[in-house]
Amino acid sequence: MSSLSSLIQRHSTLGDDERAWIVELAKDWQLLTDLACADLVLWVRTTDDDFVAVAQGRPSSAPTLFYRNLLGQRVREQWAEELERGYQEGVAVRSTEPDWFDEIPTQLTVTPVTMRDRGRHQERDERPIAMITRHTNLASGRSVTRQEMTFRECSDDLFGMIEVGDFPDPEAPQISRRGAPRASDGLIRLDTEGIVTFASANALSAMNKLGFGGELEGESLTEVAASLVEGRGRVTVDEALPLVVAGRAPWMTDVEAREVTVTLRAIPLRADGERVGAIVLCRDTTDVRHQQQELITKDATIREIHHRVKNNLQTVAALLRIQARRSRTDEARDSLTQAMRRVSSIAVVHDTLAGGFNQQVDFDDVFTRVMRLITEVSSSDAHVRPEFRGSFGQLPSEYATPLALALTEIVTNAVEHGLDGREGEVLVTAERDDEGLHVNVSDTGVGVEPERIGAGLGTQIVRTLVEGELGGTIAWGRGDEGGTVVSIDIPNRWNRAEPAEGGFDGDESTVVY
Template sequence: MPSLAKYLSDVPDMDEKTSEWLQLLVGDWALLSDLLRADLVLWVRIPAGALAVAHCRPSTGATVYYEDPVGIEADPEEKPLVRAVLDGEEPYFEPAVVMREGQEALRQLAPVRHEGQTIGVLTIEAPVPAGEPSRNETRQHELGERLLRMMGEGAYPIAGAPIPPRRGAPRVGDGIVELDAQGVMIWGSPNALSAFHRFGVAGDMTGSTLAELTTELLQTRAPVDESLPLVLMGRAAWRSDMQARGGTLSLRAIPLTAGGKRDGAIILVRDVSELRRRERELITKEATIREVHHRVKNNLQTVAALLRLQSRRMKSDEARDALAEAQRRVATIALVHESMLQGSEEAVFFDEVIERCLRLAVDAASATVHREGADVTDPHQVEVRTQRVGKVGSVRPEEATPLALVVTELATNAVEHGLSETGGTLTIRAERTGSHLVIHIEDDGAGMKSAQPTGLGTNIAQTLVQGELGGTLDWENRPEGGTRATIDVYLDPVSVDAANA
């Protein structure tokens, strides 16, 4: 289904300010839907009549729509009423009985105004009640109608009042409190009263200033959000957390106005003690995991240094080369752990690992080569250039280590056997579509001719690709000269949060 922005962009004469205001309304109209316990449908003007561009269902009551009524034009019965409100006539606040998908529903119409102009119409539709509404439902409905009147005055949604995107945002069903203009509590829902009582507020709260009731309970040593007093008094449309006695309440204030003057406020409240506790545990866990990766990286680097020192003491070239290869592999594993320090415990940004693997492969491959841009220690050394094409993206840690080892082994082989005498370019090309990953390690050297590569490094790479990654590893001669090794694997998916961390 197209987005609201797409629908609005297709409406003739819809300017940017009007579109932004309607999107701001839709971003916060769940509050209105929950208070009225009704479906909301937003209509805008089109040459043929009116078009439904957005729909919201309540979380506090039953819906009257099984399918979203979005993208449809008003039917002949609805169109005159909607167009009349769009043309500036008085809103139809009196409920009328209509049929919705075979069931009776009560419908109201309310204008959406901005800068003195009617830019849309809301239809508020709820099931016909089976009995008398409770006191709680009645008070919530009254607050919802006050927001409808604010919307008709262009005062709702509240411009310039962004809601911080933090988990645990309170909704009407979590708890709601009504304040007067001085911040005195007029009424509170049962869930809200229970949340404050668990927080430590004792006795009847009605008739008392909410800020005074809660200030004494705040932890004096804990930092307090600067916006908290304004939220508790209902003077600012904002969100804030309040912490005391090991408990945490998430509060959101919506000032109520009439004729441009503030005459009260709605406070949404939710007990987020358990949610914040889990967040603190996750932060502690993440810090611990990062410390473990840091120590593992340091230990591996120490092992690599010891192997390098030991190789220098070897008199046998074969033993020296074997220790050098072991040192390079240990250093490659250390690179993965270092990358985990910069990302998250659930994802490794593998393109950064590839860059380091390339440098490591060239620097450790042979004494006859030097990396492009590096200091030349021997005038007889040949230069090896490196380049990376395409992106691998995020990889799970359990797959990053074998993949890094394979890339390093293949890159080292390409330098040692293809470029050590002539120099040239070492290229890594990555192609990823979803979980499917193909990596080409190419050189423009002499090529392998008819002989397939052999040796310990080749066997290690083949074993890791087939056994650890469940993929394939193939070699071929490039038509333009040189050798191409191709890794073809399917990776496990990485969570969105981890990939964007």
């Protein structure tokens, strides 16, 4: 659950659909903030009829007012009246007098967030699901540029759409905001006919790199794009391009020409249900695409390395198996068989890594194959019934290899020593929680003697792997009905640095800009 969704759930009674709508809106929170050239705060209604801030945005296009976070705070008394009025009436409210904040005059604008029912597109809910306050700094002595005026006009259009439930567009496809164009990267404003009425300097620069010469304003962006497609050099486009450059669909596409890649994203603008134009954001993503291609190449190389390592390990295991069969003493045969099994369990991990682009391992699949391997190659005459319950989940490769090797040793001991020559079962249970991974291995064998724990090479290897490489703890004991129970606890260190899913700041972990 994202930080934003958690805050909403903690402070309000909004349902899943309402929370999802707000989360979708917040994906464009920085875009809205930059276009407004103002600080934004998103508020939700509390159970005691107050408002709590759940998201905050600081503009990159203007000086910020709020240097401290407002998240989780209740609305200030100076904003409460306008916020309550906007909520009750379901309309935008703009303060008639300057709103003073830290001795700085500001313009306060309140906008209700309305959610449209996907099945009833022309209807709107009776009450807003959230409220947005815009705090525009009025103290600046500089003159307002044409770009800033256009940004604010686009912002007014978008906030008008938010008020009636037209933004975010419920029918828009899901797009990744990573690497997507921002307002400062380049903005083109189109009228209803697709004619450019404004193009920022960065937008013009991006189009010039693709091969377009001249001014964009007054030109049809569709015709400009067509000239690039028909122009010199290699050009790569997709079928979404005509709709994007015409501003008719909320899509995103890439244009490649002259070894330059420009990403375009269209946001259609509506008023009173009619299309009034569009915003087209553009960004030179040449370096980003090159980096992505390099990552794909490196991922493919890593997969090939894992594949070759797996093949080499299987070759080593095969050589050990051949040598074990030709050994003349039982002790040598057992030692070589154990070494072969250890090598084979490591090969299983590399085989799994070779099948995907990420370095996360589905350890449930790995362990199922390891258990099958152990019971198949076991030198014991026992009729073993292995059983696995629970789930290990996804683990990084650096955890998967030592854990697979440690469990190989533990299960092997249970099969070959605890159940030597007898029928029985080996039960492995795995459970994950916020603290970490908890694994129990129990058998119905003869049970381990306390004085023998740690005496063998296998238990020494297991202790080294669990305590040294995994940073966990391990304990041996006897079960209530006999047999041996081995408990392993591994702290949850592998995902502590991971960002919360769906966050909205630079590192996608919180909801503050």
